[in-house]
């Protein structure tokens with residue numbers, strides 16, 4: 012091989028995000044747990060254990076992503092090296108890290124205690140574990156896996172199928188972990204059998220390995236047709252490559268068995284009485300350094316200067332909105348060529364829902380409408396009217412959202428840059444007028460459909476604005492977080508921090524954070540969706556069960572998520588001509604069924620079925636309102652699947668639009684981040700939303716019913732029906748909106 | 754259960770860990786690592802099975818296809834060019850792969866909705882950048898139907914090419930590639946139900962050490 016070819020061969024690494032994420036997660040969990048154990052039992056978890064475990068992780072990474080993997084289909088000898096790394100190197104290294112306890116301690120405590128805990132004490136599982144780790148079982152599994160996967164039918168199957176290749180590697184690693192478990196006995200495993208049995212255990216394994224290796228080395232025909240047909244990339248022909256593979260299996264393989272065998276033999280022969288456990292020592296310097304780095308990283312997170320970032324973010328979005336409006340009115344009226352066709356409908360929507368999943372309501376935090384509103388207030392002065400009482404609920408935004416979803420599909424808003432620009436201008440005008448005339452953040456709380464969307468979806472976000480210490484609030488007399496003070500305004504959405512719960516109605520404006528004189532309010536992590544099953548009344552909102560308007564909001568957004576996605580799939584689009592209806596008439600009928608008839612009929616039916624199982628017989632409407640909120644995560648899952656689909660399929664479309672806007676020659680043939688795995692990601696979002704909804708319904712039922720399973724069942728059935736519908740939608744041919752593809 | 758370790762180290766460690774020791778489950782860790790391998794594979798690796806190998810002029814040309822056997826739908830075709838005399842890989846050609854249905858097309862491919870925009874083109878350009886194994890030239894193509902297909906590989910400026918025929922199998926059912934995502938909710942629900950059942954068990958009184 013010449014130097015160019017050698018360089019190309021060494022550059023043949025593979026990027027496997029799933030594997031990298033999994034290995035990283037394992038490393039992080041171990042390191043977290045090791046750090047805690049290191050400070051408490053440093054002699055049990057010295058730094059070499061961390062080194063061994065990470066070495067095992069790196070070995071797996073190297074075996075599966077390095078050029079070894081790229082050439083495994085060309086050379087049996089290279090493939091053999093890959094397998095030896097997975098069976099002889101990675102497993103002992105991982106087990107020398109005594110991974111069991113560090114990984115358990117590295118997991119969130121609640122997950123370990125509540126989710127894994129009951130399984131860990133489950134007798135059948137413990138019996139299965141005892142059976143699998145019994146030396147005879149572990150040895151047989153290891154040997155059978157080794158021999159079976161080297162038989163030509165199975166080996167060829169793995170060579171020809173990526174999926175089976177993974178299964179093969181899984182078997183090698185899994186059985187090798189069981190095999191080496193008996194050799195290493197990772198702490199805190201008890202030694203229950205005489206240690207000497209490990210010597211024949213290893214020698215017998217070496218014997219079967221040697222027999223297989225000798226067969227490879229001396230067999231006079233090529234065993235695997237793939238290697239006979241593969242182009243030769245080295246001087247070795249297929250037969251000598253097979254012999255080389257045998258030698259690799261034989262020599263390094265035997266060494267891997269014989270070294271621990273010798274070590275244990277020496278240990279056994281020079282055995283003394285087991286010394287008492289050494290006294291606890293101080294944590295090693297590396298452990299202290301590690302702990303220091305982690306604590307620094309953790310403390311840096313909540314101190315992100317969000318209050319300072321807010322204005323620049325608002326200005327940036329205002330600028331973008333101005334650009335979109337200008338291009339919408341003056342640019343080409345083709346959605347994929349216009350900033351008004353590309354930025355709001357594909358990128359803004361996709362990025363804001365992703366922000367909701369990973370952070371929180373970041374759009375409202377950087378909302379440009381508020382910037383204009385604040386300026387208008389300075390102009391109009393401060394003599395404002397109170398927002399009318401009959402509109403102090405969510406019915407108006409519910410109607411606006413339904414109208415928007417109808418107009419979006421009926422008039423193909425996404426495909427009309429001019430209409431999009433007009434909508435944005437109208438939005439700015441409405442926000443300015445309403446907040447200029449009325450007190451507080453009336454527009455955000457009682458009108459803005461975008462705000463309501465974010466309030467509902469952020470119920471499943473992992474962060475919220477919350478007080479740090481309840482005791483500080485108990486002694487507070489100024490209540491600046493809601494009343495404001497001379498320099499800072501308080502919460503204009505009337506959320507009183509000590510009684511606030513969750514993200515409903517919170518715009519992340521951070522006014523309360525700035526106003527609190529005790530620095531007692533901050534953006535903090537929370538368990539996603541946990542507010543859904545909180546039965547306590549919350550400030551300015553009350554209890555979920557007493558708010559049918561909020562239930563309607565959740566329902567219109569949940570059913571709207573499915574209707575909005577269904578609107579772009581071929582089977583639904585072909586219904587209009589089949590029924591002889593115009594597009595607008597069909598859309599009207601479709602929206603009426605999916606946003607009015609179906610939500611009302613199904614939720615009233617579910618509430619009626621739930622009601623007999625309630626502890627206190629509330630009205631059907633109260634029962635409905637209490638449970639309907641649980642559907643929010645499922646709707647969010649569908650919005651995510653839908654918007655992320657558009658974001659990735661139209662990922663590069665802004666590039667030629669900006670080229671055009673800046674006077675460059677646009678290249679409309681742009682790439683896309685669409686790949687077959689995107690469908691899996693969509694399903695993953697839908698799965699997560701569905702499971703969270705089921706859990707929320709069950710928790711609500713637990714609060715309200717002596718028979719929670721029966722009470723939650725109608726809601727679980729409704730969620731399952733929506734989930735099936737969502738899965739069906741995801742698999743259908745879809746319109747590539749926001750791209751030049753029809 | 755409280756898994757926090759006491760600060761006075763080894764002296765109290767055994768008592769604190771008693772619960773964990775009693776609960777240790779050696780298969781949990783192997784199961785965790787194994788799960789990393791069983792994440793469903795949606796992308797196709799380049800390489801795959803050898804579909805054709807021929808000497809054209811001074812070049813040995815090998816065509817690979819993945820998945821093996823090739824099925825209607827997204828596929829990876831890759832080409833290796835070698836000096837016919839020495840076997841040295843040739844890395845500096847521009848390679849195009851043309852694939853066309855030879856006779857009446859069979860069953861139509863199912864394409865994930867997100868990828869329907871990548872319509873079948875007559876000729877795809879195969880590059881090292883598209884390949885994991887950088888000795889290969891690879892291209893992702895969409896095989897629109899099953900049945901016999903004519904493949905033409907053009908490489909180099911001299912108009913050298915290799916013609917061959919490959920059989921494309923009917924498409925795999927759409928759910929085959931995504932089964933794990935659909936199986937996850939029922940499995941997790943079953944796991945949750947079991948978890949709740951186990952949590953309601955009476956806790957056996959633990960013997961004092």
Ligand code: SF4
Nearest residue numbers: 484487491492508527
């Ligand atoms: S959040 Fe701050 S201002 Fe509000 S009650 Fe608590 S301490 Fe007082």
